[in-house]
Amino acid sequence: MNVLLIGGGGREHALAWKISQSPKLEKFFAIPGSPGIANFAECVGNISIEDNAALVTFAQEKNIDLVVVGPEAPLVNGLVDALNAAGIKAFGPRKVAANIEGSKIFAKSLMKKYGIPTADFGIFYNPEDARNYIRKKGAPIVIKANGLAAGKGVIVAQTLDEALNAVDEMRNFGDAGNKIIVEDFMDGEEASVLALTDGEKIIPLIAAQDHKRVDDGDKGLNTGGMGAYAPAPIVDEKLAAQIEEKILKPTIAALKAEGIIYRGCLYAGLMIADGVAKVVEFNCRFGDPETQVILPLMESDLLELMNACAEGNLSDAKISWSSDSAVCVIMASGGYPKSYKKNLPIDGVTKAKALGAMIFHAGTKIKDGELVTSGGRVLGVTTTAPTLREAVDKVYKCVEVIHFDGVHYRRDIAARALK
Ligand code: GLY
Numbered sequence: 212m213n214v215l216l217i218g219g220g221g222r223e224h225a226l227a228w229k230i231s232q233s234p235k236l237e238k239f240f241a242i243p244g245s246p247g248i249a250n251f252a253e254c255v256g257n258i259s260i261e262d263n264a265a266l267v268t269f270a271q272e273k274n275i276d277l278v279v280v281g282p283e284a285p286l287v288n289g290l291v292d293a294l295n296a297a298g299i300k301a302f303g304p305r306k307v308a309a310n311i312e313g314s315k316i317f318a319k320s321l322m323k324k325y326g327i328p329t330a331d332f333g334i335f336y337n338p339e340d341a342r343n344y345i346r347k348k349g350a351p352i353v354i355k356a357n358g359l360a361a362g363k364g365v366i367v368a369q370t371l372d373e374a375l376n377a378v379d380e381m382r383n384f385g386d387a388g389n390k391i392i393v394e395d396f397m398d399g400e401e402a403s404v405l406a407l408t409d410g411e412k413i414i415p416l417i418a419a420q421d422h423k424r425v426d427d428g429d430k431g432l433n434t435g436g437m438g439a440y441a442p443a444p445i446v447d448e449k450l451a452a453q454i455e456e457k458i459l460k461p462t463i464a465a466l467k468a469e470g471i472i473y474r475g476c477l478y479a480g481l482m483i484a485d486g487v488a489k490v491v492e493f494n495c496r497f498g499d500p501e502t503q504v505i506l507p508l509m510e511s512d513l514l515e516l517m518n519a520c521a522e523g524n525l526s527d528a529k530i531s532w533s534s535d536s537a538v539c540v541i542m543a544s545g546g547y548p549k550s551y552k553k554n555l556p557i558d559g560v561t562k563a564k565a566l567g568a569m570i571f572h573a574g575t576k577i578k579d580g581e582l583v584t585s586g587g588r589v590l591g592v593t594t595t596a597p598t599l600r601e602a603v604d605k606v607y608k609c610v611e612v613i614h615f616d617g618v619h620y621r622r623d624i625a626a627r628a629l630k
Contacts, residue, residue, distance in 0.1 A: 212233075212235050212236060212237055212276040212277055212514065212518065213237050213238040213239075213240075213273060213274050213275050213276050213277075214230060214236060214238070214239050214240070214252075214275065214276065214277050214278075214279060214514065215240045215241070215242065215266075215269070215270055215273065215275045215277075215278045215279070216230065216239070216240070216241040216242075216244070216248070216252060216278075216279045216281065217241075217242055217260050217266070217278065217279065217280045217281055217282070217285055217290070218241075218243075218260065218280070218281025218282045219241070219243045219244050219245040219248065219254075220245070220281065220282070220499055220573050220574075220588075221499055221500055221502075221503055221541075221571040221572065221573035221588065221590075221591040222281055222282075222496075222497050222498070222499035222500070222502040222503065223241070223244075223245070223248060223281040223282075224245060224247040224248050224503075224571040224572050224573075224591075225502045225503045225506045225507075225571050225591075225593075226279060226281060226497065226502065226506070226513070227239070227241060227244075227247075227248045227251045227252055228251060228506070228569070228571075229506040229509065229513045230251070230279065230513055230514045230517075231251035231252070232512075232513075233512050233513065233514035233515065234512070235512065235514050235515060235518075236514055238253075238273065238274075239251060239252040239253070240252055240253050240254075240255060240269075240273060240275070241253070241254045241255070242254075242255045242256075242258050242260060242266065242269070243255065243256045243258075243260070244256070245572045245575065245576075246572055246575050246576060246577050246582060247570065247571060247572030247575070248572070255269070260282070260284070260285050260290075261284065261285065261288060263285075263288065263289060263290050263293040264293070266278075266285075266290060266293070266294070267293050267294055267297045267299065270294060270297070270299050271297065271299070275299060276300065276518075277300050277301065277302060277514070277517065277518055277521060278290075278291075278294050278299060278300070278301040278302070278303075279301075279302045279303070279517060280301060280302065280303035280475075280496070281496065281497065282496060283309065283312050283313070283359060283494065283495055283496050284359060286303050286304055286306070286309035286312075286313075286475075286495050286496060287306065287309045287310070287312065287313035287359055287495070288306070289305070289306035290303075291303050291304060291305045291306070291309075291475075292305045292306050300518070300521040300522065301521055302474075302475055302476075302517040302518070302520055302521050303474070303475040303476075303495070303496065304473050304474055304475045304495050305472075305474075307471050308466060308471050308472070308473040308474070308475075308495065309495040310495075311462075311466070311473070311477070311493040311494075311495055312359070312478075312492075312493060312494045312495040312496070313358060313359055313495070314357055314358060315355050315356075315357050315358075315392050315492070316334050316357050316390060316392060318492070318493050319332050319334070319392060319394075320334075321462070321465055321466070321469070322462075322465075322490060324465070325461055325462075325464075325465035325468070326461070327457070327458055327461050327462055327465065327490060328457060328458065328487070328488070328489040328490065329489050329490040329491075330353070330394045330395040330396070330397050330482075330489060330491075331394070331395045332392055332393060332394040332395070333392070333393045334390065334391075334392055335390070335391045335392075335393065336389070336390055336391075338378045338379065338381075338391070341354070341378045341391045341393055342375055342378055344393050345371070345374045345375060345378070345393055346371070346375075348393070348395070349371060350368055350369060350370050350371045350373065350374050350396075351367065351368060351369050351370075351396035352368055352374050352393060352394070352395065352396055353365065353366070353367050353368070353393070353394040353395070353396055353397075354366045354368060354374060354377040354378060354380075354381065354391060354392075354393055354394075355391070355392040355393075355394060356381050356384040356390075356391065356392075357389070357390035357391070357392065358384075358386055358390075360384040363384070363433070364381070364384045365433075366380060367396065378391060397482040397484070397489060397491065398482075398484055399482045399483050399484030399485075400420075400445050400482070400483050400484070400627070401420065401421070401480065401481065401482055401483070401491065402418050402419070402420050402443045402445055402446050402481050402483055402488075403418065403419045403420065403421055403439075403443075403478060403479070403480055403481070403498050403501045404416070404418050404446065404451075404454050404458075404459070404478075404479045404481060405419075405476055405477070405478045405479070405497060405498060405501065405502075405505065406455075406459050406476070406477050406479070407475075407476055407516055407517075407520055407525065407528075407530075408459075408463055408473060408474065408475070408476075408477055408520065408525065409474050409519060409520045409521075409522070409523045409524060409525035409526075410463065410466075410467065410472035410473050410474050410523060411463075411467075411523070411525070411526070412525040412526050412528075413455070413459050413460055413463055413477070414516075414525065414528060414529075414530055415451065415454070415455055415459060416505050416509070416530070417441050417442040417505060417508060417532055418441065418442055418443040418445075418446035418451065419439050419440065419441035419442070419443055419498070419501040419504055419505055420439060420440055420441075420443040420445070420625075420627070420628070421436045421438075421439045421498065421500065421501055422436065422437045422438045422439065422621060422623075422624055423436060423437070424437070425437060425543075425547070425548055425621075426621065427621050427622055427623045428623065432548050432549070433548070434541075434543070434547065434548045434587075434588070435499065435548070435587070435588055436498075436499055436500045436501075436541060436588070437540075437541045437543065437620070437621045437624070438500060438538070438539055438540045438541050438620070438621055438624035438625075439498075439500045439501050439503065439504045439538075439539050439624070440504055440536065440537065440538045440539070440599060440602070440603075440624060440625040440628060441501070441504040441505050441508060441536070441537050442508075442536065443628065444599075444628050445483055445628070446483075449486075450483065450486065450488060453487070453488060454479065454481065454488050457488075458479055458481070458488060458490060459477065459479060462477065462479075462493070463477070472523075474520050474521060474523065475495065475496070475520060476495075476496055476497045477493065477494075477495070478493065478494035478495070478496065478497065478498050478501075479493055480492040480493070480494065499573075500539045500541060500571075500591050503539040503569075503571045503591045503593050504537035504538065504539045504593060505537075507533075507537045507569060507593055507595050508532050508533045508535060508536075508537050508595065509530060509531075509532060509533075510530075510531040510532060510533055511528075511529070511530045511531050515528075516528055516530065533595070534597070535595045535596060535597055535602070536595065536596060536597075536598060536599040536601075536602045537593055537594070537595045537602060538593065538594060538599070538602040538603050538605075538606045538624055538625050539571070539591045539592065539593040539606070539624070540591070540592050540606050540607070540610050540620050540621065540624050541573065541588050541589075541590070541591050541592075541620060541621075542588075542589050542590045542591075542592060542610060542613060542615075542618050542619075542620045543587055543588050543589060543618070543619055543620060544574070544584055544586070544587050544588075544589055544615075544617060544618070544619075545616065545617020545618065545619060546617065547587035547588065547619075548587060551587055551617070552584075552616070552617065553583070553584055553585050553586075554578060554583045554584065554585070555583055555584045555615045555616045555617065556581055556582070556583055556615060557575065557582045557583060557584060557589065557590070557613065557614070557615045558613065558614045558615070559612040559613040559614050560582065560590075560613060562612045562613075563592060563609040563610070563612050563613050566605070566608055566609045566612065567594055567605060567609065568592050568593065568594050568605075568606065568609035568610075569592075569593040569594070570590055570591070570592055570593075570613075571590065571591035571592075571593060572589075572590060572591075573586060573588040573589060573590060573591055574586015574587060574588055574589045575589060575590065583615075584615055589615065589618070590613065592606055592609050592610050592613065593606070594606040594609060599625055599628055599629060600629060602625075603624070603625050603629065606624070607622070
């Protein structure tokens with residue numbers, strides 16, 4: 212099969228690494244790709260991932276059999292619809308289904324209508340109504356912008372003042388901030404359960420746990436994710452069955468009842484308390500950095516599974532998993548998630564690989580023949596081992612040999628599970 216991968220972050224590097232192992236793979240392209248993805252695929256940097264027409268033309272010219280869409284923006288922008296209209300198969304939901312991430316109002320209303328467990332909420336189209344609701348509810352409380360806001364449109368307010376200010380801050384999210392969702396605060400432990408689906412059958416992947424805050428102990432600002440591990444022991448067999456029966460299957464069925472066939476990866480961000488899982492959010496794609504720990508444990512052929520999802524043909528598929536654990540530590544630029552410098556030389560990647568690390572590039576580029584930083588999250592360093600403890604010890608040995616000016620990373624990835 213000829214495959215085109217859309218995206219260039221750490222998640223897409225992990226997808227490229229796994230897809231490249233498939234005996235079914237023939238030609239492999241990535242737009243825009245990255246220095247890491249370039250080890251597996253021909254990277255094409257001069258086409259925007261927002262330009263559906265140019266992407267369709269490229270796929271036609273290269274006789275692409277399957278397009279794998281990594282990030283949410285092109286999915287919400289209708290790339291899969293455009294590809295399918297041109298007769299090209301794609302892994303990822305169409306625009307109307309991608310709305311499960313693209314519109315929180317759509318997602319929350321769907322959950323309410325079909326009894327899928329989530330926090331109570333109100334939807335507001337003007338700030339004063341949102342403020343009145345918040346005054347009645349009190350704090351802590353959660354304020355969310357409606358649309359895609361690059362992972363930044365959610366404020367967990369601990370006090371009434373913070374909550375009222377958060378309503379004003381929603382203005383920073385442009386269109387996404389014109390419609391506001393105010394949600395009850397949920398306490399507990401978070402987990403990410405991703406699943407492959409063809410719109411009928413659903414296959415959950417092993418559960419992972421992300422670390423969203425920038426500093427150890429879950430302190431500091433929210434980020435795109437500072438590390439992850441899998442499997443997450445909090446999702447035991449009983450809870451996994453509950454998540455499948457009460458959340459994943461009912462969501463796919465609810466979409467179907469609304470006339471929407473969801474194909475691709477459905478990501479359920481969950482809050483778990485007292486053995487019960489509730490949905491914090493749905494995403495319409497693989498998680499980042501969850502993918503960097505889930506795929507190294509997958510023994511099955513990912514390309515075959517993705518193709519089955521795209522064809523609506525997942526019914527006989529099964530996924531087999533290694534019994535190992537995986538840990539990913541994100542090495543970030545000094546200052547991230549606020550402003551940071553770019554173009555700083557990165558040393559030690561080869562040495563870390565020799566120690567057994569997989570290095571997933573999130574924000575790097577080649578400048579004058581040298582690997583340099585080009586983003587906030589720079590590298591995801593992943594290791595696997597028979598136990599989580601061993602994987603954690605190994606990952607930090609690898610992280611310590613990699614260096615760039617100002618680098619910072621969390622030193623407590625997976626600590627909660629090790630307790
Ligand atoms: N890890 C969070 C996300 O992918 O949205």
